[in-house]
Amino acid sequence: MELKRVVVTGLGALTPIGKTVPEYWEGLMNGVSGAAPITRFDTEKFKTKFACEVKNFVAEDYLEKKEARKIDPFVQYALVSTEEAVKDAGLDFETLNTNRIGVIWGSGIGGLKTFLDEIMIFAKGDGTPRLNPFFIPKMIIDIAPGHISMKYGLRGPNFSCVSACASSTNALIDAFTYIRLGKADIIVSGGSEAILNEAGIGGFNAMHALSTRNDDPQTASRPFDKDRDGFVAGEGAGTIILESLEHAKARGAKIYAEIVGGGMSADANHITAPHPEGLGARLVMQSALDDAGLTTADIDYINVHGTSTPLGDISETKAIGTLFGDDAYRLNISSTKSMTGHLLGAAGAVESIACILAIKNGIVPPTINHFTDDPALDSKLNFTFNKAQKRDIRAALSNTFGFGGHNASVIFKKFEE
Template sequence: EAVKNSGINLETINKDRAGVIWGSGIGGLDTFTSEISEWAKGDGTPRFSPFFIPKMITNMASGLLAIEYGLKGINYTCVSACASSSHAMVDAMNYIRWNKADVVLTGGSEAAVNEAGVGGFNSMKAISTRNDDPKTASRPYDADRDGFVMAEGGVSLIFEEYEHAVKRGATILAEVIGGAMNCDAHHMTAPDPEGDGAATVMSLAIQDAGLKPTDIDYVNTHGTSTGLGDIAEPKALLKTFGEHIYKLSVSSTKSMTGHMLGAAGAMEALACINALREGIIPPTINLFNLDPEIDPKIDFTFNKAKKRDIKVALSNNFGFGGHNATIIFKNM
């Protein structure tokens, strides 16, 4: 769909300078689960489908997309938990900046809502158990949050060198102007409680874009509805933006989409682009009672979208292992 919407003619571009950089945090978990379940039902003989490994390995996502469209340039899949597709997009931006590619198909996909995925995250006490009221289960920054809501899906975007896009008369939705990646180096699953890594990656991305913190209008936060992360990120926002944080619009669209894991960054990039184009800030829904540990003066766009013309949007995504990524978009 992204290729179609871009209007790009795959027959006329230099396919050696067109590639795929994808993101997925877990890969073929459905394949792995079903194959192992079938084996466990048998007599112990390891009989597996010849497609077991190809369908399970995460890199096959970018490989299959390249095969589908004949893209012979840079090709790999980022695996950095919930930061995967954000990492993929920052890399895609940089490969174009470095004059290593003209076009990169980027984004992310995830399909982990099965007994293994849900069971694994549940055993970590990472996901919500608000089964009696699922519509309000994803509630970032709310005092009564009890974990994230798993989701699955995919989002694809076309990143293209500006002059290359203009020359072919492309409709340009937004400009990718900066990004950064770093690591908390703190814990396997918990974020730095003071948000230092998140603050640093935002500052690095803002510098990379050639901007000042006061140039940012909207932040789409990682905001997953977890106990620790939803406290650390607002601290990081305060460290990064200072008093300007109170002039920003902030929201977590995971309150509406759930957490798409490795595909989350791509979904939220799309949310930022739409906010820039439409002049509408998406809300943080289910935010009934702000956690008292969070600064109440931050505008989290409580429960209802609002109109606001914005020029620059920043998106955060952070993953298990301390992986942090920030990417910045500008209205054209």
């Protein structure tokens, strides 16, 4: 069976540094930090008092008030980024076979705010379960692709991927696979996350996973810096329209890039810590290269997982050095989490958009907030510190690794006939 080629024809982004794709890209190019004091709740008693919120987001600016009240913020974000992507791709669903258009979505946690709100209401009551009838439908992760499909009448494959911070990369890989096997013509894919509430911040604080640099939140996300002290939580969504090449050409669609491979692996090591030598990270990148039919010499840019945690950054760079060998030194490497914070289950989609635009525009987003070299890292690697760098990018690889040892990598390539 001949596999179909799959291309990117539309993008949508709702991020802490921009509420549209152009704004997001401008933020990346200018090295803007999205970190600021949390406005969603009183942080007085919390160890971490800052995060990367989507700024000035009012759901009613995008959705009908009645509709917005019935859905959790993570679904609101999904709908907003998807609307931008659908328009960007020029999709006219009245003229397309919607039976062959699907939605595959990723989220690591889903409707955490809804869960927190309802449990708090119950806890304050007399034990009578007076719960909102929308409690369960608002909370469950698969409701995001459900709402997207209902909005546009899309009846193709429809489900969610849950693999912690690798969720939306797994969603993209599944979407890519379904299209190249001929099971769909178009799939709306991506991820969303909205955990900036008492449960989300308190929970990650309890794990000692978050930065506590409360005196300087804008520089708190500092991947590969010697003084990094944990990740900065973020929120938002990213949507990527994937389409078979023949279908895209038939309707005259613009093409951003081609998706050519995806890899998956497990660390099989620890519930939250990465393998110390980056074994799972090396395996997943090799798997993606094998799937794409590429070698390490073909990759010009890696958007790394790079969360700004003491252990994670070391293990990932070890994996790159081991797998790429001498090719590692001609790569550009960067962590856009230094600007957006960590969007958890949405990270893969949002960072894949960064890769796609890097290929399209010939420029690598920076890793900001670098002040002090870490002697535990290979200083000869080009981490694209503090300033974007122009470069012709033939292919870019995006890494995402999740709690539980879930690893997923995806490769995008400059489109050529």
